[in-house]
Amino acid sequence: MSAERVLILVPAFNEEGAIGGVIDEIRQVLGPLDILVVDDCSTDSTVSLARARGVRVLTLPHHLGLGGCVQAGYRLAFELGYDYVVRLDGDGQMDPRDVPRVLDKLRETGVQMVIGSRYLESGAPYTSVTRSLGINFFRMVLRPILGRPVRDPTSGFVGVNREALQVFSRSFPLEYPEIEALVVLRRKAFRFEEVPCRVRPRQAGTSTITPAKSLYYIVHVLLGVLVNILKFEWRRWR
Numbered sequence: 001m002s003a004e005r006v007l008i009l010v011p012a013f014n015e016e017g018a019i020g021g022v023i024d025e026i027r028q029v030l031g032p033l034d035i036l037v038v039d040d041c042s043t044d045s046t047v048s049l050a051r052a053r054g055v056r057v058l059t060l061p062h063h064l065g066l067g068g069c070v071q072a073g074y075r076l077a078f079e080l081g082y083d084y085v086v087r088l089d090g091d092g093q094m095d096p097r098d099v100p101r102v103l104d105k106l107r108e109t110g111v112q113m114v115i116g117s118r119y120l121e122s123g124a125p126y127t128s129v130t131r132s133l134g135i136n137f138f139r140m141v142l143r144p145i146l147g148r149p150v151r152d153p154t155s156g157f158v159g160v161n162r163e164a165l166q167v168f169s170r171s172f173p174l175e176y177p178e179i180e181a182l183v184v185l186r187r188k189a190f191r192f193e194e195v196p197c198r199v200r201p202r203q204a205g206t207s208t209i210t211p212a213k214s215l216y217y218i219v220h221v222l223l224g225v226l227v228n229i230l231k232f233e234w235r236r237w238r
Contacts, residue, residue: 004083006033006103011069012090013040016049017204019090023053026088029096034082037090038073040064046090066156071172078162078169086159091202094157098197102159105195112164112190113181115150116157116197138179146186150194153179157197164190 008026012019019037026035035055039047041063050057058076060069070087077085086102088094098116105114119135138153155178160168167188173180185192 005081006084006086007077007080007082008033008035008096008099009070009073009077009085009087010035010037010090011040011066011073011087012037012042012046012050013063013066013069014042014044014046015090015204016042016045018092018202019046020049020053022088022090022092023050023055025092026096030099036073036076038069040066040069067173067177070177071168074160074165074172075169078165082165083162084159085165087156089156091204093200093202095198095200098157098195099159101195101197102157105193106159106161109191109193110161111193112161112188113185113192114159115152115155115192115194116159117152117155117194118197118199119151120194121196142179142182145183150182150192152194153182155197 008030010019010022010026015022023035023037026033036058037046037050037055038058039050039060041060047057047059058072060072064072073087074085084103084106086099088096088099094116102114102116105111135152135154139150142153143149158178158181164185167184167190168181171184173184182192
């Protein structure tokens with residue numbers, strides 16, 4: 001039997017202040033695991049800094065947003081035959097020391113997705129009142145859809161196995177994808193689990209999600225969830 005293949009996927013957009021430290025820390029903590037940086041058409045030195053560290057870099061020809069960036073990484077990982085992919089964002093907020101916990105849960109349970117949750121055991125502070133309201137709102141919305149609670153539906157620290165990788169390589173929400181991805185899993189009768197993870201301040205830069213964008217985020221994702229539900233019900237009715 002061939003050894004399982006694990007990829008660390010790092011989507012990045014204008015993260016020159018953090019990307020080098022993120023790659024160095026992943027290597028220091030996780031050793032020789034493969035790393036793929038997917039650059040979403042950055043205008044700074046993100047690509048050159050990543051390449052200087054010898055990791056594989058996939059550069060997108062156009063700015064696709066987070067969902068398109070992640071899907072491009074998933075598609076390449078699937079075509080290259082990886083068994084597991086763990087996503088760590090390029091801003092340094094996620095701690096690579098939690099990656100083994102995500103991988104162990106994927107292997108032990110056989111679920112298709114494992115979420116690194118900031119709020120599962122000890123509640124991490126919310127970055128804003130608007131974000132707090134959004135997270136709690138989507139917890140409430142997703143509970144009846146998923147048939148179980150999810151503590152951190154907006155977490156970008158996610159591990160998937162090859163089954164989920166195959167699905168997401170073909171279709172993945174393009175904008176603010178985390179919540180809609182859970183609904184896609186539900187449509188496929190796939191399962192997910194959560195494990196506690198640490199969260200840290202950004203190493204550099206600022207978040208692109210402002211209070212005004214948070215409101216847009218809530219409306220946009222809610223519509224996406226509704227569309228996914230209607231697709232599921234239509235196919236079942238047919």
